[in-house]
Amino acid sequence: MAGMVILWTDFLVFVLVVVTTAFAIYASKKEHLRAPWGRVIRSRTGMGTLVVLCFYLAIGLLDSIHFHPQLPAEEQGGEGKYSTEIISLFDQMVDGLRTRQEKTYSAPLAVYLYAKETIELADGTTVRDFPRLVHGGAHLTDPQQEWLPDVIQRTMLGSLKGIVVSLVLANILFMLISMRSARHFGQVAKEIIAGKTEIPWRVMLMTLTVVLVLLFSAMELARVYHLFGTDKVGEDVFYQALKSIRTGLLIGTLTTLVMLPAAVLLGIMAGYFRGWVDDVIQYLYTTLNSIPGVLLIAAAILMLQIYMSNHAEEFNSIVERADLRLLFLCIILGVTSWTGLCRLLRGEAMKLREIDYVQAATAFGVGHFQIIMRHILPNVLHIVLITVVLDFSGLVLAEAVLSYVNIGVDPTMNSWGNMINSARLEMAREPIVWWSLAAAMVFMFTLVLSANLFSDVVRDAFDPRLRHNR
Amino acid sequence: MMAYIIRRILYAIPILVGVNVLTFLLFFVINSPDDMARMHLGMKRVTPEAVENWKRERGYDQPLLVNQSASGTGKLTETIFFQKSLKLFQFDFGTSDSGRDIGYDISQRMWPSLAIAIPVLLIGLLVNITYALLIAFFRATYIDFWSVVLCVVMMSISGLFYIIGGQYLVSKLLHLVPISGYDTGISAIKFLVLPVIIGVIGGIGSGTRWYRTLFLEEINKDYVRTARAKGLSETVVLFRHVLKNAMIPILTGVVVVLPLLFMGSLITESFFGIPGLGSYTIDAISSQDFAIVRAMVFLGSALYILGLILTDISYTLVDPRVRLS
């Protein structure tokens, strides 16, 4: 694509994908790393939540490929063939959601606006009533009669589609497994349906079915209605909630990614070298840690705003500005949260350096760098992993709080925090506008709950101390 | 013991210096005194002379680090860094940019913060430990399973939701407590009930889970098995042995947060209109009163370090095996 735009966070997302893939390949070759993953795969909770997380991830990734859309043919004149706005692949896929805007609030699946307006009738008189929506349910001629059957019909259709697709997927899975294990198709299917397989395929399939049914129903309904209603300026709330997924995921993952090199390096160095190196690093993280996080973030965000207004010419679009602010937020959140991991690693490295083979390596005159890379780093990786997974949900929740204090992501960016923030005012309305808050809460809750459950599984699998206790 | 504490306190000094330098860089490099002056002088009819006057009055007209025009020690002392940052060490917070004595404000606003934070901590502790003990008692039954699920679910709900929902339900629909506000003395109770309850509920998920892990860890230790083998009832075992030994990590965990209770809770306080230090900080951030933010950063750091020292001391008190060195 010629109009491709790579934002800073997009770049880091790609880096993250590459790193994760590389780590997966590396881990699959090392027994001590593969074994815990095996345990994760065999856990029912683990696999069930993984399916949900994968959906979030897919949307987040699709939303990370940005480009300038091509203008329709008739508007193409001369050089500028691309529009100046930046949209993502995901935006293009759900183009209808993005462009179908109403005037102001409308309730979920509504056909009428949420506020009365003066409507001019055909005979020139005016009445004060709820006007029809421009897009929501526009295909209905008599909403009073047709609305409920239409909604039910579309939900059923969506569910049916979802079930069919998941059946197809299930059969493909059965086939693949039976081919690999060279057993009969029916036998494999029976085992999986009975839930007797080592890997909990049944749970995965069930979760998948639920997710697909929801997804297809939502797609069917969102095509002609506003599934979660519209906000004050008539933007589709469902779309906002979906767009917020990327923000949430980025905050949860990039924060850890940007802090990781420093935390790992400094932590291991402090534990391995001891002495003055240890003192300096300890001093560094105690100092940083002692500053209340919110205040540090507030100061840093204010600084960024000033930088941006002084260098306004570098940020030509709102998307880029918002993106940089997000990145900066990740970095500063990273600065406030790397100390915990650093301290853990320091303790672990201190233990490891006393172990025989490390001592032996030292005696043989192996370089420090090599020892760290060969012996220490691989043995602390599980701690890093557990921390990353455990921190994730906390960071997603933190974003909402920071946005409330106005030091979170850019106000023009879609995020659950911003949605909740604007919902504060909506809660005071009468009749109450609850759907922005509800949509943000549902999406956020699902992600955080899955992440929490998944991280529990990962921790149990990797932390030997707890494993023996079970 | 004494010598140890003194050493710890001396060790805190370089940390506070570090904090100080960092905040100084953040605040004065990003926001020049000119900006502050213009903001505080208001919207209408601000002349450049008024800005100069404002800066002179508040001592922002000096150079940042080195004063070339002064002589002797004045080169270093007649600077913003010396005047505005180093004085914090004497806990002299100076006046806010709007001209109010920060120290007095902090001493006034500390109490509402504590009035929320202490009940939340104590009641939360009580509820969480009781619940966790119950779960530990019924470990490996369906009660255990569903309780853990409940905890994870409660953890996954954003704290904002508890606050928004609680306020909407209890104050607006049920008319049980005032919506927001604060009063001094005994009448403060009606304002505090709801924030405290919400604070406790918001903390149940993570708190209970954490204590449950602690208890289970203890339960699987050898001495507990021995006790049980002696024929002690499960209840006795739980209370006399498990709880007693798990109290060490619980207590030290509490001690570390004790000083930070002073800082108050940012969101709760601003939602319920409680004039504590949390809402003080938020207001300072939104009105960009950097003198207050600076003071709060310093106070927060000092309290954090105090918490670390207290933790070390409490370790030795509850567990004689730990020797201070």
Added chain:
Amino acid sequence: MQERSSKRWYLLLLTAGLLLLNGCREGAWNNPYPLSESEQNIIYSSFSERPKHLDPVRAYSSNEYAFIAQIYDPPLQYHFLKRPYLLEPLAATAVPEARYFDEQGNLLPMDAEPEQIAISEYEINIRPGMGYQPHPALAADQQGGYIYHHLGQADIEELNTLGDFTETGTREVVAEDYVYQIKRLAFPALHSPIAGLMGEYIVGLDDFGKLLDRQYEQLKTETGEDKPYLDLRQFDMEGVYAVDKYRYRIRLHGKYPQFVYWLAMPFFAPMPWEADAFYSQPGMEARNLSLDWYPIGSGPFMLSENNPNLRMVLERNPHFHGEAYPSEGDPGDRELGLLDDAGKPMPFIDKAIYSLEKETIPYWNKFLQGYYDTSGVSSDSFDQAVQFSDRGELGLTEAMQAKGIELMTDVTTSVYYMGFNMADPVVGGDSESARLLRQAISIAMDFEEYISIFNNGRGIAAQSPLPPGIFGNRPGEAGINQQVYDMVNGTPRRKGIDYARQLMKQAGYADGRDAKTGKSLILYYDTTASGPDDKARLNWIRKQFAKLGIQLVIRATDYNRFQEKTRKGTAQIFMWGWNADYPDPENFLFLLYGPNGKLEHGGENAVNYSNAEFDQLFVQMKNMENNSQRQQIIDRMITILQHDAPWVWGFHPKAFSLFHSWYKNVKPNLMANNTLKYKRVDTALREQQRQAWNPPVVWPIVIIGLLLVLTVIPAVVLYRRHERSAAR
């Protein structure tokens, strides 16, 4: 013994329980105020941010005026009921008439040509017998010496509030106090925001300021103190002096008929010299003891508690000179009950409690519960409160009417506009292309829609900078901005977007592309917005520009940076507003007067607009009386402005306020700030309504409790089984 003590405990518990129950029954549970206050004659209101300056030489914003206008009594005030706004005497005995003198000091007739007038002189007579509020600065001992004017360092260290002083005193207000306050306006150390402006008019004010500056610097070096006490009484200002105990004169350069409006502002209220002597004792300011915190006035109220963290309380000033409720009003006022209290002595209330309320939601809910007496209408509570009738008229919703709430609306004397920085190379300047671009944007920015979405229709689209009610504003067809509107069937209708696109084409930006470079046109909008509601607003603005094919980039920044940008002229497009200081067109048109340009002169002309003809007309119009000649000049000026379109004229917001049935004597008055004294409250009705509206609903709590008990049951069952199996 044992038994008796336990019995006593039991009794104690019983009484405590009864008391508690009683307490619950007495008032609503959610009453945020103490029960003892419920029958008192108190008005409840709120403040969202601590007023920064309560010193009348500094205060200049509405949240500060909400307090000090009740406390300080300037010579004049606006009539509470009559419209158009009319000045009437307050502390003065009459509205002063100017006397004009020429260069040689000869008295000129009233209708003298403005060019001849060198000096205008105002003589103000004040009422005898007005007293200051009780204040420690005026506390005197038997010999007449002031007790608290020579406090030691140690004494001051122990103080925290003004209430820590045990003694207070008062004295009569004299003309010298008014002169003293004007001297304070000139004192550079006090940073009066109008010192510069007044320096242009009041004879000798600038020189006096310079003199004080020199004297002050000298005093500082002599005493070595940061802020020594400089007694302003020892110096004289040429143009301001007291004639006798109750008379003083102010002399102005040239003719400045708007000056009397300033005399209705707290800038010109009396200030006893004792206040400065008292507050400038070293160490006082560090304890927050200053005029910015504790005013000393002669008005109907005094600030008795100032706790910016919780509440501020105004109480009746026992030494107030007394004033009667007006007995005349506009036609219709009598029917509305606004003259029921005619002739009765004011103020009617004993106390006004302002609670700290940062957020609009709790405020609104408390208003509905009856705990605030009045409320504005925010955009989010609008649908709940206000509805349009079938004929399109505004009215209250049934729910509000059922509560007896009443509505009051008025177009404010302010304007919100979108400004184009005229110093900007793209949108600014005098070139035809830029003018067409601005005109096109003026049409595309559909402020009618803006008002309807974001203000719920509470406002009217502006045709010029002058809001209705200000002299020079022409209502109806004559005032319509021809550049943006067409008249269709007698109603103005915004020109179509096609016409705007046509203008864009003429400007050389067909379809939003620069005809020369072929690049699409990118404009920048600077804003300080960051709140939850702003995102929608910004999106909307972007949509308006997109209608013309222009891509609008939002540059959000903090207030500091925004100010700096407008100052340096680097902002391109922004929205700003202006609130009238006094009801005169000069106070609006000066916002576009060239020599007030922000970039070059640091003035209030934020768009740096400059047009020679306009500037010349402005000078001519400035000092005229309101007559048809002035109207003609203003018409010409507005035509120039509408053609040049340095602003998209934006809108004049309508102020909506709601108040409860027990709140009496409400009439919107956008110029007067000292309206608290007119208000009356029916406390019995208020108490009754509050109880009726706030019945505590307990059953959900009971149900939750029961549910909790239910969940315990399986645990108990399991426990039983467990114990039994353990025993076995």
